[in-house]
Amino acid sequence: MPALQPSAFRAAIAAAILVLAGTAARAGDVEPGLRLGPHEGERVVALTFDACSGATDRRILDTLVAERMPATIFVTGRWLARNAEALAILEAHPDLFQIENHGARHIPAVTDAPDVYGLPTAGTLPAVMAEVEGGAAAIRATTGREPHWFRGATARYSRDAVAAIEKRGYRIAGYSLNADKGASLPAATVEKRLAAAHDGDVVIAHINQPHRASGEGIAAGLLALKRAGFAFVRLDDVATEARGEAVVASAAPAHRASKAPPPVAAVPAALPPGE
Ligand SMILES: [Zn+2]
Numbered sequence: 001m002p003a004l005q006p007s008a009f010r011a012a013i014a015a016a017i018l019v020l021a022g023t024a025a026r027a028g029d030v031e032p033g034l035r036l037g038p039h040e041g042e043r044v045v046a047l048t049f050d051a052c053s054g055a056t057d058r059r060i061l062d063t064l065v066a067e068r069m070p071a072t073i074f075v076t077g078r079w080l081a082r083n084a085e086a087l088a089i090l091e092a093h094p095d096l097f098q099i100e101n102h103g104a105r106h107i108p109a110v111t112d113a114p115d116v117y118g119l120p121t122a123g124t125l126p127a128v129m130a131e132v133e134g135g136a137a138a139i140r141a142t143t144g145r146e147p148h149w150f151r152g153a154t155a156r157y158s159r160d161a162v163a164a165i166e167k168r169g170y171r172i173a174g175y176s177l178n179a180d181k182g183a184s185l186p187a188a189t190v191e192k193r194l195a196a197a198h199d200g201d202v203v204i205a206h207i208n209q210p211h212r213a214s215g216e217g218i219a220a221g222l223l224a225l226k227r228a229g230f231a232f233v234r235l236d237d238v239a240t241e242a243r244g245e246a247v248v249a250s251a252a253p254a255h256r257a258s259k260a261p262p263p264v265a266a267v268p269a270a271l272p273p274g275e
Contacts, residue, residue, distance in 0.1 A: 030156070032174035035201065044232070045199075046240070049073050051073060051074065051206075053106055056208065068096065071234065073090060077134055101150045108152055132165055132168060
């Protein structure tokens with residue numbers, strides 16, 4: 001076998017490094033953290049709710065409206081197509097609700113694993129961006145507004161997807177407190193988790209599961225936070241800072257770097273399509 005020329009040798013080394021880098025990336029998908037920036041005065045929490053697919057949890061939405069609690073709602077194109085009445089309520093309260101992009105069809109923005117929690121992933125960067133652009137198009141068509149925050153299904157991303165989405169001009173909507181673990185937790189547990197929020201937390205919960213117990217706990221937890229003196233803001237109302245990125249192995253349960261207890265089962269932050 002002939003010896004490689006120096007240039008060919010360097011190319012072979014470069015190719016080997018690329019392969020290794022690809023291997024490393026597969027074990028390094030991320031769940032980005034997000035917290036509010038430093039502020040003075042009252043304790044503040046940003047409420048964010050995912051509307052993945054399915055219906056609308058009026059226990060939560062009606063509480064937000066009745067108590068005048070601002071929130072950021074991440075909607076999919078799929079949810080928008082089925083929830084005209086809820087969208088009308090969101091749009092009737094522009095002082096309360098900021099509508100942002102949760103994708104077109106609730107497909108995880110992951111390119112290096114076939115699925116996350118059983119949800120088939122986008123698989124390629126073009127498919128990731130089709131999900132992003134499709135979600136934006138649905139929001140434009142129904143609200144006339146251009147979203148600028150993105151949260152992918154399951155809130156987990158491959159690093160190349162994060163780079164591509166940010167290059168498109170989006171900020172990635174991480175979180176610091178997972179209140180309902182994909183609307184999977186009992187009401188009392190959800191209430192306790194939400195009521196334990198700290199100043200500056202960005203809370204993630206779900207507003208599309210009216211038939212699960214979690215929503216009852218969200219409504220109760222919101223009232224508890226209000227009683228405790230918290231104020232509520234949307235992501236555009238205050239400075240935010242990415243913090244506490246959790247590196248996770250592909251297609252494995254989330255490992256949160258926070259003080260929150262580990263999940264008892266592989267429960268997605270978001271919900272499978274069709275739910
Ligand atoms: Zn979701």
